[in-house]
Amino acid sequence: MKKLVVSTLSLTLFLAACNGENTVDESENDTTEDTVTEENKETTDSESRVLTDGAGQDVDIPENPEAIIASYLEDYLLALDVIPAAQWSISDGEGVQYYLQDDLGDVPTIPYDLPYEAVMEFEPDFIMIRDQPEQDMIDQYNLIAPTYVLNASPTDWRETMREVGTVLDLEDESETVIEDYDARAQETASLVEEQADGESAAAIWMIDTSLFVVHPERSSGAVLYGDAGFEIPAVVDQLSDDADWAAVSLEEVAEMEVDHLFLISDDEESSLTEDRLWQNIPAVQNEAVYTFDSQSAWLYYGPIANEQVLDFIDGSLQ
Amino acid sequence: MTDTDDLSPFKDRVFKRSLYFFFFLLFLLLILTVISLGSGHLSLSPGDIWQTVTGSGTEAHQLLLFQFRLPRIILAVLVGIGMATAGALFQGVTQNGLADPGIIGIHTGSGFFVVLFLYLVSLSQDQPPWWANIGLPFVAFVGGITAAILIYVLAWKEGVTPIRLVLVGIGINAGFSAAILLVQLRMSESDFNRAIIWLSGSIWNASWATVLRLLPWILLFVPLALYKARILSVMQLGEEMAVGLGTAVEKERIKLLIIGVALSAASVSVAGGVAFVGLVAPHLARRLVGGKFQRMIPVSAVIGAILIVLSDSIARTVLAPSEIPVGLIVSVIGAPYFIYLLITIKE
Numbered sequence: 001m002k003k004l005v006v007s008t009l010s011l012t013l014f015l016a017a018c019n020g021e022n023t024v025d026e027s028e029n030d031t032t033e034d035t036v037t038e039e040n041k042e043t044t045d046s047e048s049r050v051l052t053d054g055a056g057q058d059v060d061i062p063e064n065p066e067a068i069i070a071s072y073l074e075d076y077l078l079a080l081d082v083i084p085a086a087q088w089s090i091s092d093g094e095g096v097q098y099y100l101q102d103d104l105g106d107v108p109t110i111p112y113d114l115p116y117e118a119v120m121e122f123e124p125d126f127i128m129i130r131d132q133p134e135q136d137m138i139d140q141y142n143l144i145a146p147t148y149v150l151n152a153s154p155t156d157w158r159e160t161m162r163e164v165g166t167v168l169d170l171e172d173e174s175e176t177v178i179e180d181y182d183a184r185a186q187e188t189a190s191l192v193e194e195q196a197d198g199e200s201a202a203a204i205w206m207i208d209t210s211l212f213v214v215h216p217e218r219s220s221g222a223v224l225y226g227d228a229g230f231e232i233p234a235v236v237d238q239l240s241d242d243a244d245w246a247a248v249s250l251e252e253v254a255e256m257e258v259d260h261l262f263l264i265s266d267d268e269e270s271s272l273t274e275d276r277l278w279q280n281i282p283a284v285q286n287e288a289v290y291t292f293d294s295q296s297a298w299l300y301y302g303p304i305a306n307e308q309v310l311d312f313i314d315g316s317l318q
Numbered sequence: 319m320t321d322t323d324d325l326s327p328f329k330d331r332v333f334k335r336s337l338y339f340f341f342f343l344l345f346l347l348l349i350l351t352v353i354s355l356g357s358g359h360l361s362l363s364p365g366d367i368w369q370t371v372t373g374s375g376t377e378a379h380q381l382l383l384f385q386f387r388l389p390r391i392i393l394a395v396l397v398g399i400g401m402a403t404a405g406a407l408f409q410g411v412t413q414n415g416l417a418d419p420g421i422i423g424i425h426t427g428s429g430f431f432v433v434l435f436l437y438l439v440s441l442s443q444d445q446p447p448w449w450a451n452i453g454l455p456f457v458a459f460v461g462g463i464t465a466a467i468l469i470y471v472l473a474w475k476e477g478v479t480p481i482r483l484v485l486v487g488i489g490i491n492a493g494f495s496a497a498i499l500l501v502q503l504r505m506s507e508s509d510f511n512r513a514i515i516w517l518s519g520s521i522w523n524a525s526w527a528t529v530l531r532l533l534p535w536i537l538l539f540v541p542l543a544l545y546k547a548r549i550l551s552v553m554q555l556g557e558e559m560a561v562g563l564g565t566a567v568e569k570e571r572i573k574l575l576i577i578g579v580a581l582s583a584a585s586v587s588v589a590g591g592v593a594f595v596g597l598v599a600p601h602l603a604r605r606l607v608g609g610k611f612q613r614m615i616p617v618s619a620v621i622g623a624i625l626i627v628l629s630d631s632i633a634r635t636v637l638a639p640s641e642i643p644v645g646l647i648v649s650v651i652g653a654p655y656f657i658y659l660l661i662t663i664k665e
Contacts, residue, residue: 092640111640113515115522116386117359118639120378136451137523143385 051167054149055138061167062146065126068168071114073128073150075302076157076164078103079177085122086110098295099308119144128167130154155218155244157301181303185227188310192228195317199259201230203298205245206265209272211253212245219244220298223309224262233258245299250277257282261289262316264298290316336607336617343620347395350624354391354631355383359638390524393588394630394644395623396532397521398595400585402622403543405596406603406615407578410550411571414480415601416659419462419582420593422487426494427465428458428586433501433513440509451527454587455535462583465490466575519592519645521630528588535584539577540619546574547611554609592645594652595622601659625651 049061067085070077077084078100089096089109096109110118119127119141127147129138141147148167152159158178165174201224203214214221216232221244225232233256239246254277261283272278283289290312292298297308356362360382362370369375370383401420408417408424419425435457439450470478473486502513521528549570553560560567582596603618629647636642 092637113511113641115359115634115639115641117382117634120382120386121360121639123378134451134523136525136527139527140385140523140525143381 049169051148054151055135057138057149059148060146061148061169062126063169065124065168067122067124068126068128069110069114069119069122069124069145070128070164071110071112072097073130073160073164074100074104074107075300075304076161077168079161079303080165080168080170080173082168082170083107085124086118088112097300099297099300099305114141116140116144128164154301155215157222157303157306160301161303177303181307182227184307185223185310188313189227189229191314191317192230196230196260198231200233200256201225201228201260201262202233202236202253202256202258203262203264204248204253205294205299206263206267206270206272207294208267209270211248211250211272213239213248213253214298215244215246219301220262220306220309223306224313227306228310228313230260250275254278254281259283259286259288260316262298262312263289263291264294264296265291266294288316332608333613336613339606340613340617340620343617343624347620347624347627350627350631351391351395354394354627355387357631357635358387359634385525389526389529390521390630391627393521393524393529393532394626396529396536397585397589397592398599398621398623398626399540399619400532400536400581400622401592401595402599402603402618402625403540403615404578404582404585405622406600406611406618407543407550407574407581408596409600410553410611411574411578412478412480412483413554414483416480416484416597416656417487418594418597418656419578420591420596421491421656422469422484423465423490423494424462424469424579424582425586425591425593426491426498427468428461428583429517429591430494430498430501431457431461431464432587433498433517436509436513437501437505440505452531455531455584458583458587459580462579462586463576465494466579515643516590518643519590519648520641520643521589521626522634522641522644524588532584532588535580539580539584543574543577543581544612544615546570546577547615550574550611551609554611589626590643590645592626592648594648594656595625597659598652598655599625601655 049063050058051061053059068077068082069086070084071086071088074084074087074097083103084107087096087100087104087107087109090112092111093109097104108122110122114129124145127141127145128150129141129147130150138147138149150160150163152163154160161174161178162171165171165177203220203224205212205214213236214224216222216225216236224230235248235252235256239248239252250272259282261281273284278284292312296312297305298312352364352367356364356367362379362382366375366379367383370379375383404424405418405420408419408422409415411417432454435450435454469483469487469490472490473483475482498513498517502510505513515522549565552563552565553567553570555563557567585592599622600614600618602621603614607613607617625648626644629651630644633642633644633647
């Protein structure tokens, strides 16, 4: 907490300093270049900040970019009330991040691998990417618009949120998003404490007959355990390797003896649920299995996804 | 396959015919290039292209044409030339119509070394060193040579019969594919996806940098191949005859193979595993101008270029804005031809 206060304080100071600089710049412009045309003035005003990105490049960040392409980072942008110029999609626009469609419904789709011409079509003035592609490709994207490769780890949404905020010059807003989220998470945490104190939970993703369990510190796992405060079953803790969702056997799921099971599955019926092992899971016996479809926020990262997961948890417990 | 008439290719009527075919194909390539420049997800009319080329087009059009489409088409041409020439050399040296470096595992050998190299580079936390990209063709070359030696050693049984070579080659191909998968599984998800796209053959991320990486190899080894073409023709007369005509057969064979591996490996290092070009292009060329390598290699190089430019145009327009790896399109054309050859080749 102390750390947070200090960093927020230093951030505010830093911002204040930046603002000061800006005003100095403007007044200088006004006095020395009285004859500048409106257009020229605009370009001097939008004098860019320089940040070092995850590929080690110094990137000129344009001020107030209007058409941003930040594929698979839409969650973070929307949390800052920034609407991107295009949204991530697979299978020729068929597959999108459905849980964001309330806000992204009108935003055109772009293939996930960002073909150059598809990017050009949107005439972006700023591109943000996460997966670090080859330097050749970054150079090509840079010909279209300044391109920033994120430093933040994809598995740490808070770090990502702060970096996106810094890059878009919306540091305060991004801190607010995180604070708001933490406050919202506190509500769920008290609900869990009230209704299911000391009880364990797991999020299981079922595809046909394969089962996957969420990493305790990633995606919806971070929400379930870190924010909402469910106990982590021992099996989940042992399984957690480097995947967001680790494959588990039905035996291992049974071994977890979870009290609450958040099941992500698109199948109405599965042969697995008929199994004796499944039937003996405490959550199944206590009718504490909550099913969600695989398009819901459980499989994603970001403040909006996480908040939806909190809503799901609340809804399930009540 | 072997015509035993006068070995000098520069006098006869067939030569004129070859020249005619060569220029006709070159013209075809030029037309395809212009069509390809105009096609893609963003539309460009011939008028737009003309305006842009003459310098009066919009900035966006200039960017699209000169920084994205042109390097890609030039890369397609270079890869086509490299792979077709390599194929012609392999088929000539092994006297085996099925010896395409893409089928017998030279490409996957190169690919394995490249993927391994990229993986090792990605392991270090630092930024990849500046020479990482320029080094790729060399790494691919070492991989290609390794595969070639493996194939030759394993296929050797008092000489190498064509079918044996292809069978061993397909085995080597499978082995290296498995090894690639092994490395890929250790990669992070994003690297994995990129490796998949790259391995199925793709030039969609072409830039002038990639063109410059491949160009020296083509400029050095294609003329070398043409220079050695006469020896290759002599070798078709049979080993005894070739020795009788004063050719150091084993030495020349190794030199020719090295040139072939260099061309295919350099092409693979920028375009990934595009198979069948090295098979189809020399075959078509032989049909058109006969088996003499002095004539056949240039024609087959142009056919290779046409094949890749055409396939790439299809690859980026059919599902635009999404792209299909160009290697898949080439395979769709090449695989049936390969099967046809397998059925019709007697020995």
